[in-house]
Amino acid sequence: MEHYNITGIGTEGLREKQEDFMATEFVEMEAGRPLMGRVKNPYSSSLSSRQMESLKALCDTYLPSIDGFHTKHDESTARFYQTSASVAGTPQRLGGLISERLQHPKLFMARLALWFLSTSIGTFAMCGIASLSGNFPYLQKFSQVSPEKREQIVLSWSRSIIFPLRLLFTALKVLILLVFFSQVDDKEENLSWKAIGYCGPDPDFKRQTQRIKTLKQMFESAEDQKQDEASAEELFGPLYKGIVNLDRPKQFVFEKLQNAGFSVSASSHLKNAKSKYNRPSFRIKCDAVVVGSGSGGGVVAGILAKAGYKTLVLEKGNYFARTNLSLLEGSTMDQMYLGSGFMATEKMDVIFLAGSTVGGGSAVNWSSSIRTPPHVIKEWSESYELELFDSKLYEEALDAVCQKMGVQSEIENEGFNNMVLRKGCEELGYPVNTIPRNATADHYCGWCCFGCKDGRKKGTLETWLVDLLNSGNGLILPECKAIRVLHKRKNKKKGRHAVGVAFKFQNQGVEEIGIVESKVTIVACGALSTPELLIKSGLKNPNIGKHLHIHPVAMAWGYFPDTTPDPWPEAEKKSYEGGIMTAMSTVVANFEGSGYGAVIQTPALHPGMFSALMPWTSGRDFKDRMCKFSRTAHVFALARDKGSGKLLYPNSITYNMDKIDEENIKRGLEKVLRILASAGAEEIGTHHVKGRSINVKKVSYTEFDKFVKEESSRSLKDLATPICSAHQMGSCRMGVDPKISVANPIGETWEIEGLYLADSSVFPTALGVNPMVTVQAIAYCTAQSVLESLRRKRGKKSEWSVPVEFSKQGNGWNWRTSDEKEIAILKNK
Numbered sequence: 146m147e148h149y150n151i152t153g154i155g156t157e158g159l160r161e162k163q164e165d166f167m168a169t170e171f172v173e174m175e176a177g178r179p180l181m182g183r184v185k186n187p188y189s190s191s192l193s194s195r196q197m198e199s200l201k202a203l204c205d206t207y208l209p210s211i212d213g214f215h216t217k218h219d220e221s222t223a224r225f226y227q228t229s230a231s232v233a234g235t236p237q238r239l240g241g242l243i244s245e246r247l248q249h250p251k252l253f254m255a256r257l258a259l260w261f262l263s264t265s266i267g268t269f270a271m272c273g274i275a276s277l278s279g280n281f282p283y284l285q286k287f288s289q290v291s292p293e294k295r296e297q298i299v300l301s302w303s304r305s306i307i308f309p310l311r312l313l314f315t316a317l318k319v320l321i322l323l324v325f326f327s328q329v330d331d332k333e334e335n336l337s338w339k340a341i342g343y344c345g346p347d348p349d350f351k352r353q354t355q356r357i358k359t360l361k362q363m364f365e366s367a368e369d370q371k372q373d374e375a376s377a378e379e380l381f382g383p384l385y386k387g388i389v390n391l392d393r394p395k396q397f398v399f400e401k402l403q404n405a406g407f408s409v410s411a412s413s414h415l416k417n418a419k420s421k422y423n424r425p426s427f428r429i430k431c432d433a434v435v436v437g438s439g440s441g442g443g444v445v446a447g448i449l450a451k452a453g454y455k456t457l458v459l460e461k462g463n464y465f466a467r468t469n470l471s472l473l474e475g476s477t478m479d480q481m482y483l484g485s486g487f488m489a490t491e492k493m494d495v496i497f498l499a500g501s502t503v504g505g506g507s508a509v510n511w512s513s514s515i516r517t518p519p520h521v522i523k524e525w526s527e528s529y530e531l532e533l534f535d536s537k538l539y540e541e542a543l544d545a546v547c548q549k550m551g552v553q554s555e556i557e558n559e560g561f562n563n564m565v566l567r568k569g570c571e572e573l574g575y576p577v578n579t580i581p582r583n584a585t586a587d588h589y590c591g592w593c594c595f596g597c598k599d600g601r602k603k604g605t606l607e608t609w610l611v612d613l614l615n616s617g618n619g620l621i622l623p624e625c626k627a628i629r630v631l632h633k634r635k636n637k638k639k640g641r642h643a644v645g646v647a648f649k650f651q652n653q654g655v656e657e658i659g660i661v662e663s664k665v666t667i668v669a670c671g672a673l674s675t676p677e678l679l680i681k682s683g684l685k686n687p688n689i690g691k692h693l694h695i696h697p698v699a700m701a702w703g704y705f706p707d708t709t710p711d712p713w714p715e716a717e718k719k720s721y722e723g724g725i726m727t728a729m730s731t732v733v734a735n736f737e738g739s740g741y742g743a744v745i746q747t748p749a750l751h752p753g754m755f756s757a758l759m760p761w762t763s764g765r766d767f768k769d770r771m772c773k774f775s776r777t778a779h780v781f782a783l784a785r786d787k788g789s790g791k792l793l794y795p796n797s798i799t800y801n802m803d804k805i806d807e808e809n810i811k812r813g814l815e816k817v818l819r820i821l822a823s824a825g826a827e828e829i830g831t832h833h834v835k836g837r838s839i840n841v842k843k844v845s846y847t848e849f850d851k852f853v854k855e856e857s858s859r860s861l862k863d864l865a866t867p868i869c870s871a872h873q874m875g876s877c878r879m880g881v882d883p884k885i886s887v888a889n890p891i892g893e894t895w896e897i898e899g900l901y902l903a904d905s906s907v908f909p910t911a912l913g914v915n916p917m918v919t920v921q922a923i924a925y926c927t928a929q930s931v932l933e934s935l936r937r938k939r940g941k942k943s944e945w946s947v948p949v950e951f952s953k954q955g956n957g958w959n960w961r962t963s964d965e966k967e968i969a970i971l972k973n974k
């Protein structure tokens with residue numbers, strides 16, 4: 146194996162340079178929060194000035210300036226009402242996002258609509274007679290239409306029978322409101338926050354700043370190594386030693402890999418000057434490569450490394466150490482969530498949330514840690530014939546992962562939403578349980594959906610990935626996106642087997658390709674991304690990307706003013722604070738004993754998401770609703786869905802809500818409205834586009850009952866109500882028959898030997914409860930099968946020796962392996 150040293154300096158010199166580099170790396174880690182909102186306009190817009198003019202007019206329609214608040218209100222409230230979205234700079238930010246970040250397949254329609262609205266004919270076609278002026282030439286473009294009429298037009302889109310208009314209304318509403326309420330200025334403040342009662346990032350976290358400064362000084366001036374390491378660990382988190390940043394001079398990267406026992410070979414760049422194909426920049430040899438560091442990938446990586454196998458983790462997202470977090474909604478969604486937090490089905494009828502950072506979903510999730518329910522274990526082992534789930538190993542896996550994450554059920558201080566849910570259930574006699582969490586009893590935070598500031602939430606980056614590094618056998622490569630699983634034919638009879646992964650990364654602004662050669666390959670990209678990688682890698686199993694379950698969620702809200710003489714919850718409690726999920730009701734969880742139904746839980750909603758979900762009926766009404774933000778509780782119904790969706794390469798997702806699932810959510814919503822009222826809400830409502838609400842204190846029981854029945858029976862489809870999903874499952878399901886599944890009962894793909902799947906994509910059906918524990922338990926079992934396979938291969942070298950070459954083509958990569966004359970195009974956006 147060729148060892149790489151391009152420096153021409155001796156080992157001592159190299160070490161000194163390495164130390165310099167490490168220090169620089171830490172400083173950059175600390176300062177490196179290149180986040181949306183930290184700079185005035187982080188992304189540049191490629192929209193034309195005409196499109197921007199329409200976008201500005203639309204932003205000011207959803208969030209106009211409202212007059213008449215000079216004397217009645219305090220200064221911040223008056224400013225909030227007076228400031229329109231364009232004055233706050235929202236159109237420029239949104240233009241940048243549309244141009245550089247969003248990847249929705251219908252994005253072109255939004256661009257087209259903006260262009261149409263910049264013409265008078267296009268405006269008439271999209272807006273009808275409301276857009277006409279009283280004076281010749283009557284036709285006018287959208288930006289010339291009066292604000293009152295623009296409001297009327299936008300409202301009419303929300304209820305239009307023409308689906309693309311409803312789609313446009315929804316897309317604009319979500320984007321404009323989310324950006325407006327999450328954007329920050331240079332001081333990390335948003336002009337609406339004081340008015341709506343939001344304090345911005347966790348005040349405890351802000352208070353940590355001084356401690357961080359002290360730690361930095363200790364770290365920089367530390368003379369003894371132990372002190373140095375202790376402060377570094379507190380500053381950069383327990384993974385700091387094992388993160389390999391490939392955007393660095395190669396010699397340092399290679400040193401780090403080699404020091405950890407990985408063989409690295411560098412390729413000279415162009416083999417043949419005439420060929421358009423380049424060799425990958427380098428190859429790394431290891432026993433196991435794990436793609437994705439989330440709930441599933443983290444477990445497998447930790448177990449394999451601890452058992453002595455050299456294990457590399459490739460993670461598409463970046464690494465955010467505790468002290469590096471921003472705890473700002475806008476920047477976190479942009480940097481730590483899949484698709485910058487803007488993932489939706491093609492019809493925008495489901496909004497997805499999924500983590501994309503070191504730790505994956507477990508870094509940003511809401512910490513509820515529920516074991517696989519017994520009726521699901523029974524169904525998977527009996528109806529799906531997957532004996533694993535009825536085995537001792539699976540039981541052991543559940544125990545092991547819960548123990549590793551420190552799952553416990555105590556809560557010292559319950560947060561606002563969960564107090565409401567618990568009290569409402571108790572008043573009504575509905576069952577209500579305390580949710581076990583992978584966090585300590587005193588974990589009263591509310592911001593850990595933006596990463597955990599102190600490590601008290603035990604995601605994989607505080608547990609399994611720490612095992613990986615402490616074992617001395619593993620490293621993590623963030624910002625490395627796997628683009629192909631490499632596999633080759635063993636012999637004609639035996640089929641293909643996996644030999645590693647090709648991945649892309651940025652080095653000094655240039656995109657490069659690296660190769661990991663491994664004995665086993667584990668894909669754990671999450672249910673939304675694993676199918677894409679398998680399809681790009683040439684797998685043909687028709688089940689890949691199908692059977693996507695999402696646990697569809699619909700919410701209702703209740704307003705609990707703090708201006709009454711004896712407010713409940715107590716005046717200091719805010720809707721966005723406290724443990725995110727601590728209470729749950731199963732009152733409609735098992736409808737007619739079917740094992741299917743809806744559980745009732747609470748979300749974390751900071752101003753951006755809150756605004757994106759709340760109904761919009763006028764600019765004024767919306768600002769009024771936002772002023773109640775900090776005292777508005779949300780409770781949701783989450784269905785164990787029978788319906789399913791499909792992932793179509795490259796980035797289109799479709800989902801069909803089954804009638805039964807819709808009914809179950811409606812049953813749940815009805816209970817949720819009653820729970821909110823019984824807990825003492827003054828006003829209640831749902832997210833249905835009509836935006837009706839009722840003041841519970843001012844109506845008779847009959848009127849209340851009528852309202853609840855009407856609102857909970859409204860359609861949930863076709864954009865009538867926003868549906869969210871934070872749990873995606875089943876898109877490469879496990880089974881006993883290759884005709885209906887992608888992975889076999891030990892997690893290995895049917896098509897390629899040595900290629901294992903270890904994430905939520907392998908679920909045979911939807912689960913019905915929060916999936917992290919189940920993902921981890923299945924991954925734990927898959928890791929045992931991988932260990933078996935590695936034991937058999939012990940002593941053997943990893944086998945990849947086929948030359949792979951790549952050439953850049955537009956947005957994608959062409960690649961070929963010369964042994965099989967195989968050529969494909971990988972389009973990697």
Ligand SMILES: Cc1cc2nc3c(=O)[nH]c(=O)nc-3n(C[C@H](O)[C@H](O)[C@H](O)COP(=O)(O)OP(=O)(O)OC[C@H]3O[C@@H](n4cnc5c(N)ncnc54)[C@H](O)[C@@H]3O)c2cc1C
Binds near residue numbers: 439726873
């Ligand atoms: C906001 C939110 C709240 C949640 N709350 C809870 C909760 O309270 N309890 C619970 O049980 N569950 C919760 N979940 C769900 C839970 O976190 C997920 O179900 C679980 O993490 C899924 O695990 P996974 O391994 O399938 O994927 P993930 O944990 O999503 O990890 C996949 C990782 O793979 C990376 N990746 C993708 N493609 C590539 C590629 N090509 N190359 C390299 N890396 C790649 C991604 O960046 C990501 O980091 C929540 C999820 C979210 C988003």
